[in-house]
Amino acid sequence: MTNTSAHSEHYDAQIPKMGMWLFIFTEMLLFGGLFIVYSIYRYIYGDAFHLAAQELNLTIGTINSMILLFSSTTVAIAISSIQRGNKKLSAIFIIITMVLGIAFLVNKYFEWQVKIGHGLYPGSTVLAGFGHGDTLFFGLYFAMTGLHALHMIIGLVIWGYALVFIQTGKTTQDRPAFIENSGLYWHLIDVIWIFLFSLFYLIT
């Protein structure tokens, strides 16, 4: 999203920003498809979803939510730092963001592992024994948190690039677009998680 017109002499900061916002609309609709499917099956299998949600570990979910919310703060600081020309501080907070992101994924990994250990995964005979509602609940749980985790991994790669770009001087105080856009993307991931957390962990 960051390659602005190669031929233009005048740098237009609106171009990368607008491109990123449009991309975010697309991402929201991508997840939107899954949210529609979730709400339809929640409507059909309300009771089963209610019981299945109690299987999820609210503590880990809450910790992960706090990790992500905190990482949004560090992202905001990283953006402000680069806008004020403090490259070093910006890099430090990007690294903190990445550490938080990795912590989230590690938590998620253990959470998945426990679920899979209990046989609560799509295609397992244990889960099939619980009926259609539970099967769909865990199918959606793995699909949606999995897609979210995939986005987090992409986000981490993008932050890696941001660090390189700060180092090489491609991203500077005058052209902070890459870090601003990476921040927008990271915030999007956070917002989606807030909805996932509410839909899977909190509504029981």
Add this chain to the structure above:
Amino acid sequence: MSESIHETKEPSYLEVKSHKGIWNWLLTTDHKRIGLMYLYAMITFFGVGVILGLMMKLELIAPGKTIMSAQTYNSFFTLHGIIMIFLIVVPGLPAVFGNFFLPILIGAKDVAFPKLNLLSWYVYMLGAVVALSSQFLSGGAPDTGWTFYAPYSFKTSTNMLPAVLGAFILGFSSILTGLNFIVTMHRLRAKGMTWMKMPLFPWALYGTAWIQLLATPIVGITLLMVVAERTLQIGFFDPALGGDPILYQHLFWIYSHPAVYIMILPAMGVVSEILPTFAQKTIFGYKAIVISTIAIAFVGYFVWGHHMFTSGMSGVALYIFSLLTFLVAIPSAIKVFNWIATLYRGSIRLETPFYWAASFIFVFMIGGLSGLVLGSLATDVYVHDTHFVVAHFHYIVFGGVGFAFIGAMHYWFPKMYGRMYDASWANIGWLFFFIGFNFLYMPMFYLGILGMPRRYFDYVDKFHNGNIVSTIGSWVMVFGLVVIVANLIKSARSGPLADDNPWNGKTLEWATSSPPPLENFEIEPVVTEGPYEYK
């Protein structure tokens, strides 16, 4: 329209060589070269799609097995659909003529994200290769139809994954192109070009780009759900696991109906460019066309249910979808009236692009009016899944988009290559194509009303006559197509040099040289008037 006058000629974009040999194309970020790369890729795929279509028509020339088995026929109509829809008509006009002419029409040097534009081409090619690989891998060619309906798509043992993933990747390319165009139009219009001075092809691309951006991700996630269904056994659409196959149809058409407008809106935009030029007259009702473009893009989101009148839906939903379908016909009709009013008392020049634009109106009206038959509940139940539907959407998708595409090809040919095509061969090609097209698809309306179902390789004797006419029509049409393509290829190499403005057009592409220089204009254009101010 603009004041740009050039004294010394800059080298054209085809003469500028920044890399060695083929890399001039493969590494270019010039929107014009990228447009041509799309064009060549699409012509190749189109050739494959046409051959598949011809073979299907040949199979149907007589009842019973003629040249292929039922399973082969299934995979042929599936691949024909995948190629024609996902590789050609959905990306077609925006990727080829949008890329080439959008920046020029708005007086810009390039699109907003030139590198992303090149990336979109590579993503497109990757998607095409993945989708087509489904034909050659060991599991057998997909046989579900291009719609990948559940439960076929998760039950079939054929190569569903590459086909579905290919369509997903192609959607990604489409999204990136749409994103690029929206930002380009917002930020890079020439000085003085307000929104209401923007030509109508860019306006059509603007409406299209929003649909690409907001509808494509829905089908993307839906196709990923099919992948998850097949690989991870998540039962989104499988009733045995609690899912609902009708839900697949809803999600699929939430994208794929707006996708019809991704196809047809740019075609309407092309016609809105061609007609004023060849009538030498201001377009009638510029604002009405702009508003109807946006209205089609918007209302088009809410009509998907009309593909599913017989699938099982509540009565209320049926009525609402039917009503909305009728509503979306209104802005389309507004455009047709505007085009015809543009021609009224114009100084019409009978050139090849005009023939294509005029015949576009003819076939589009047949396609559009037959669409109303399908939009009404009672008649739809009668002709649903018959050849009537096949005829209808070929009149829109092939008649509409195809005619506009070939028309645009002739209209902008002198600008793209700096050479003129041979007009008499072009007209002969058009005549055969137009006649063949109608002989090919008109009988299908009749066959559909008689009750011939679609997607069958065999039929009872009473459908024989209509099918013979249709098959012969396909030969005539393809003969015309061969003439057209051969003429264009020959003319691109050795046609007479073209003027900068052979049609006396008023939009900005005619203000620069043929072919344009790398950055499109030698002097940045300044716009003072609307796009079609003929005096």
